[in-house]
Amino acid sequence: MRMGHGFMSWLRSNEDEIIGLLELQAEILVKSVSVLIDLMNDYSKLYELGTKIEDLEHEGDKVTHKVYVLIDKTFVTPLDKEDIASLTGEIDQIIDYTDRFIGTLILFEINGPSVYMTELAKMLLSSCQEIYHLVKKLRGFKNSQELIGHCQNISQYEHEADVIFRNAIAGLFKTNDAIHIIKMKEVYEILEGAHDRCADVADVFEDIALKYG
Numbered sequence: 001m002r003m004g005h006g007f008m009s010w011l012r013s014n015e016d017e018i019i020g021l022l023e024l025q026a027e028i029l030v031k032s033v034s035v036l037i038d039l040m041n042d043y044s045k046l047y048e049l050g051t052k053i054e055d056l057e058h059e060g061d062k063v064t065h066k067v068y069v070l071i072d073k074t075f076v077t078p079l080d081k082e083d084i085a086s087l088t089g090e091i092d093q094i095i096d097y098t099d100r101f102i103g104t105l106i107l108f109e110i111n112g113p114s115v116y117m118t119e120l121a122k123m124l125l126s127s128c129q130e131i132y133h134l135v136k137k138l139r140g141f142k143n144s145q146e147l148i149g150h151c152q153n154i155s156q157y158e159h160e161a162d163v164i165f166r167n168a169i170a171g172l173f174k175t176n177d178a179i180h181i182i183k184m185k186e187v188y189e190i191l192e193g194a195h196d197r198c199a200d201v202a203d204v205f206e207d208i209a210l211k212y213g
Contacts (some may be wrong), residue, residue, distance in 0.1 A: 027137040032056040032098040040118040048104040057099040064092040097194035108183040116168035120191040127157040127198040144209035151202040161195040
């Protein structure tokens with residue numbers, strides 16, 4: 001009996017650790033996108049904030065690795081292992097996009113943020129804050145409708161981001177500077193890709209809501 005009790009305690013401790021790591025990853029996500037907003041407000045800090053984003057990306061990678069290792073050695077997990085792996089993987093990709101975004105600004109020597117970049121970054125922060133709330137609701141999860149509500153918000157942000165992205169690309173092709181078009185198109189595509197990954201996270205949460213709601 002003592003052995004069985006100890007085994008169940010180990011399972012519960014691993015459950016807390018898995019959820020805790022996902023919460024930490026969501027915090028890193030919000031921090032990294034918040035840095036993008038700081039950059040939009042003060043572009044003179046491009047290199048300083050680029051270093052900050054890079055540090056957060058490395059921190060996020062470590063958390064993701066810990067989650068993968070933990071679910072691999074845990075027999076019973078709080079959610080399906082596939083769902084946990086998908087969540088941590090998709091969130092990690094969004095953090096990667098923030099690092100790639102600033103790296104591309106530096107590489108292409110972009111002189112400053114456009115209105116479209118700022119709008120996409122703000123929309124991305126809103127989506128990531130929704131993801132943070134979703135992850136926090138995994139602990140003691142009971143109400144599937146709460147999850148669905150946040151997922152619908154992310155879907156709306158992603159739709160609005162698509163409109164901004166299309167307008168940004170249309171605006172680019174009104175210029176005659178081919179090099180500028182190529183550079184800015186990639187910058188916008190990175191931000192749009194981050195929004196797509198947010199939508200992927202929402203899809204995973206919708207699956208969770210259906211399975212456990």
